[in-house]
Amino acid sequence: MKHLNKLMAVICLFVGLSSQAQDSNNPWALTFGANAVDTRISAASSIEDQFGQYFDAKDNWNIIPSVSYLKVSKYVGNNFSFGVVGSVNKISRFVNERVDPSWDYVVTNPGNLAYYGIDGVINYSLMNLMKSKVIDPSIHIGGGYTFMGEASAGTVNGGLGLTFWFTEQVGLSLSSTYKHSFDDTRTPDVDVASHMQHFAGLTFKFGGKDTDGDGIYDKDDACPEVAGLKQFNGCPDTDADGIQDSADECPNDFGLAALNGCPDTDGDGIADKDDACPEVAGPVSMKGCPDADGDGVADKDDKCVTVKGPKENAGCPWPDTDGDGVLDKDDKCIDVKGTVANAGCPEVTxxxxxxxxxxxxxxxxxxxxxxxxxxxxxxxxxxxxxxxxxxxxxxxxxxxxxxxxxxxxxxxxxxxxxxxxxxxxxxxxxxxxxxxxxxxxxxxxxxxxxxxxxxxxxxxxxxxxxxx
CATH class of the missing domain: 3.30.1330.60 (OmpA-like domain)
Structure with missing residues (x-):
């Protein structure tokens, strides 16, 4: 147990040093509970034998009656998380390899070998596929280093997990990991046999941040520095017009949703801030100003209010001084009749x-x-x-x-x-x-x-x- 206490102290220190790097709701998770080590899987010669007694805890599993593992993990995005697992155990049931397939497996006590494991885990959650907020299946891979008695070896790991979330932050976690040893002659105190390790424990998620204290995590809060309303993802609505300030073009004036929260005094469908004539209704094409002769020039800018004319001539029609059908603005010979084809000038005879x-x-x-x-x-x-x-x-x-x-x-x-x-x-x-x-x-x-x-x-x- 003294070794477990040291291991927990190291991992808690790791959490303390890293807990500022938060980028998701409750990105950190701490899991602790019991673990069981089963050496039968590497002794078996067939898939059927390897998994036939998968849950045979009575004959094959090595368990100590105390908290025997601790895991710290951090969510890194896209359903992935990375964790570190420390575990302790005592190997008093060691399954020997069968020399002859007709023989039974022999379980021996190799001398109550002390077991220590430290492993890195990359976990992928399948919770999104379940469409559930309670059931959280997962797969994981990783690697680590295992001490078994006097022997030690590196392992490549892989396995499955399942977590049942009681609340948003508390859950029951179950998992099984196959650890493949690179030094596997199945000799106690000489090498580390490949084995299965099963885990059961409680998981606590933490690390969520709510800067403005409005009950919405910063990750989901569109306005994390200013307290706001839940229906607006944490953003305020100062003028109470039903449009959050960040989307309200006139946040201090009660306005219409159709005009992005801005008022329309003359009711012409143009927000006052964009209306060149906010007190008099006018068409959108004229920026809210009337156009009596319909020539596209607002009355306030039209020098011929009742006669249509182009904008370029202040709303008045262009003259044709020489009467040749070519307006003065286009006529290169204003005082002499010409032809349209020759820009108002006489044609070459x-x-x-x-x-x-x-x-x-x-x-x-x-x-x-x-x-x-x-x-x-x-x-x-x-x-x-x-x-x-x-x-x-x-x-x-x-x-x-x-x-x-x-x-x-x-x-x-x-x-x-x-x-x-x-x-x-x-x-x-x-x-x-x-x-x-x-x-x-x-x-x-x-x-x-x-x-x-x-x-x-x-x-x-x-x-x-x-x-x-």
Missing amino acids: EEAIKKLNAYAKTILFNSGKATFKAQTIPVLQSIVAILKEYPYSRFMIEGHTDSDGTNELNQTLSENRAAAVKNFLIENGIAADRLNSAGYGETKPIDSNKTAKGKANNRRVEVNLIKE
Whole structure:
């Protein structure tokens, strides 16, 4: 018994040092009671023999008439707990291994061997499967070290358990553990035989914490620092509107559940705190303010309360100064009638396009190059003048060549010449985003390449309107 007292003192010290690490309701458990050691299971040669006398306490079990084991365990989550078990016993019934299967098992007294065990246990509770708060079956595995007389050995353990909970914190625990020894020649005082150890004891759970003293454990208390109501998981309801403060957007003002605890003075379904006009009912889309003309602009912000108009124009309709069907806000030529397709500006006429291409055909380049001859500059300036008459139209500059030379050279030359014209126009005041250029080489002839005149016609620049 003096050894048991030492063991209990060590384990209680362990509990004292660890009891601050609480993260669940009553995570710690202390179990004490009696244990029985049965060596028959390792002596048997078959499963039937091993478990046939499982409860034969009279012949096989070793029990001492006192508290003989102590277990401390801690819940770690997901139905798992980890524990340490210390046990003492006296081996006065040792089941010898049968030499011949026809012989009976012989139970001898090996000399009242002192038995001590210290084991670590990982336990998994199956209580959730039982749908019960009383019956708590479990399985466990672990390992430890066992002293049996003068011998000692490590063991690998596994077993089953069953606890009946009388209250939330007190229960009767029963379990059986098979301990497989790594030094099992079944010689007393020389080795430790593999064996079964049965336990029966009372379990007390403790360690639950209730910081605010409202009767709800901190683990389940949504407001552990402030006393509250059970129906709100420990949270208060200051304004008594049936909505706990942590979910109440207006915790100090009696309000409606539909509005998360906030009042609605004008009854328009919008909480006063979110209502731009809390004293006058209005639609949700207008943040609680009325909109007489239904144009989406609240009356308080609408400069034309009785006439629909866009928000961008303060609730008033947009004007169309030139009457061309393009509102001034979109009309790039507000004072001149144009077309919708051309953003309110006049369309480029066919006559203007013909005039542009008549000029373009007279653009002359130095032979084989993308540089202009001097007499071409006035022609380019005339093209600039026409383009400026249509400031919101876009144009494509196309370059073409005759068939002299290779296709590759002609393609490059046509691209460079079209780009040269584009660059001249940009340098002379035409916006770059209004112009594109492309070269087609000799692929689009407008005349025969077999005559000098035909080739001259094919060497050309064209200006075409880009239609959006």
